[in-house]
Amino acid sequence: MRGRVRLVGAGVAAGLLAPLTWWATRPGAAGSNGPRPVPADLRARNPHATPAARRVYALLAGLENRARRGEPSRTVIGQHVELHNERYNASYGDYRGTKQPGYYYKKAHDITGRFPGFVEVDLGPGYGQPGWAVGEPRSYSRSSWPSCRRCWGYVDDAVDLALGVWAGLPRPADGSYHPSGTHVDCASGTRVSLPGNGGGPAGIVGFSFHQPYPGSTVKGFEQTRYQNSPAARDSGWFGRVVTPGTAEHQALLLDLGYLADHLGYLAAHGVPVLLRPYHEMNARPGHGFWWAGQDPAAYRKLWHLTYDYLVGSRGLHNVLFVWSPSAWEGTFAREPGDYYPGGRYVDIVGVDDYTDTPQRPFRGRPWTEVWYRGLERYDRPRVMAESFHVPLGSAQHSTLSDTPWVLWTVWGQALTYANVSSPTGKNTAEDVKATYTSSQVITGSGDGRTGFDWASLHKT
Template identity: 25%
Template sequence: MRFRNNVRRVVFVGLCICLLSVVTPIPAAQATNPPANCPTTISTSNPNASPAAKQVLTYLWELPTHSTNRVIAGQFGAYGDGADAATSSARLQKIFDETGKWVGLTGMDYHTWDINHYNNLAMPNAYLIEQWQSGSLVTVSWHAINPWTSGESNDWEYPKGSINTPVVRELITPGTAVNARWMQIIGNIADGLKELQDKGVVVIWRPFHEMNGEWFWWSRQTQADFSALWQHMYNYFTNERGLNNILWGFSPNLNGGKDSRRTDYYWPGDEYVDVVGVDKYMALNENPLSLDQWGDYKLLIAKCKPFGIFEFGPTPADAQPDSPRYDYTRLIRDIKNRYPRTVFFQAWEWHWALSENKNIKQLLNDPWIVTQDELPKWDAETSS
């Protein structure tokens, strides 16, 4: 995510670039076959998932069997730090004006509306509802506020001292003050997701992302504590709040090196996840794209879930108009040749966006790409 330490990202990118030559293309036969030991069909983690949610998951799982139209092109909407629904819609319009195509996936992050707008999720939800009703798939991420301090997601302050990793198990231990606060926080988030459910919107919900990094308060946990935190939210949203419109997205950071926590280190269990993917930020001169330098891609596709790139950020030196721009045709080229189980990507906002880079018309007209007009129509299920 954008405010995380850029120096760390550049160092990690450097590690990847120096060994790109060892990455070999994946044989064409592997482009359609599920990974070894994976079933040919898939079921939602929630057996009570809505018909539309089940259809979306099945569609994602089957995309790699298609000869064309198999990678959904996405553009993230807004994180809330200066951008909003209007700027997000304007960005999509700019992409359409250049390409004649609407992207097939977009998303919002509940962060700023949660922390500054008194839990008013009306603005991001209005955008998500509009985009879903227009025919796009939608994702929701959440840079969750620090429940001990109400600070940002990268606020490490903690009652036992800022040098100590917050113990997330306290959040799910009844009787603690922070548990009461946490239940209020996630209750508000559940309310927002319920509004989407009432409008028939299927959401790829992506909590606690980049958990294998070290920049968020939910990072650096034990495997058991992180899994307990994830499972607690899953059970609360699914069993107590009846949110059957959610597909749960597990989204680690792309591994920074052989000594970093691998992408499946914090896996909460097969029965708690529907979709897997990575957040990938890189220097413009990373060519070809490296998603498997340390086995990250293989680890995740072995989970037998649809795989995508939840956040994609080709990073120029700065955001100035004369900065070099990324050629987005390289992305689909490398997905075809190296990562053919990839079924979607979501370009991040700001200078990472499709609209700020090169050759997006060629990208969105590539035979492998799925745009909004090429997505199926899902079963409508609304309460109003």
């Protein structure tokens, strides 16, 4: 099977840890029977991309191209962190009670002694509270920032955790507001502390953006749903959102201003971000998020407008754009090709897979293979953007050999998934250990056993 990879010993693993130079070199032809290589230099999409963003992209493109050449590759293991639920939802997670922000980032280390190599935090959607500030990226920089209202402090934690994964927690003073990772929540007055990870560069980071519909007064997950948005009652609403000059478009720009403020804060501190907006767009009409199931041309216009605002208007060259449809199993989601914004606007492609499981792969084929092969044609590094499962465990041993995703992200509490409402788990501790200790996986630093020098991404 094309692209199938198996690791064959310590010598191969050592070769994968060679200096960054092999990432930056575009591979030659993959052979008449192999897939085409992906672009290896981010400047092919953005000539002004920051050096750090280029190095992160080169890492992922290098892993992808090794797999495409049939050479041994590795997968960066990732963890999604829902800070709003960790901070404010006592029924969330594997015990009743609110959690330390970054709880599920630290949980991987608690189980395995190793941190994730990638952390994605959800900058949206708010926690059912009104408004969000634009023009002030940190709530503790001014007492008037609306994040000082109840349940908005998690946004500070989201940005601080992203900076802390990239640069370390605790870390020396580097111009960011709280180098220790500890601050006082300006709404509650409680002291909030992020988990330490060794104090040095520990991995790469991303943002997802569960954006409430433009114009929503309250910012919360319920306002992200199609059924609760104006789109459910007004067939012309989405078209006005993507039409400059309309009130709906102005509301979209306000939301994007909120996103850009935080991305800009991280840009100012040298942090590249994998941004994953408008995901699962290929849901059936009337289902999913407000941007899902829409006319594909209008969706592509939404993506292009967002790109042009963030990169063109706001000058954010630290961003890598990740496009991730739902697994297109034919019932909830359809084939996503018509929604692809185009290579000028996308750096990485992925899938949110909640269709097949390690025990029951989709259509009896190797687990995740349908989506891995289906994404090959976009000529971009391929990632498992969301999954309830770790890739390796008792039910599956060859997942990363059959489908060598460059990055695999486990969704929030699903890492342990034994929680108040669902006492039976999807991942056992043994499954998590099997993944994090595999030679096929790149973990974060902070433990001395990652097998990867994350500090090399910081070099100028």
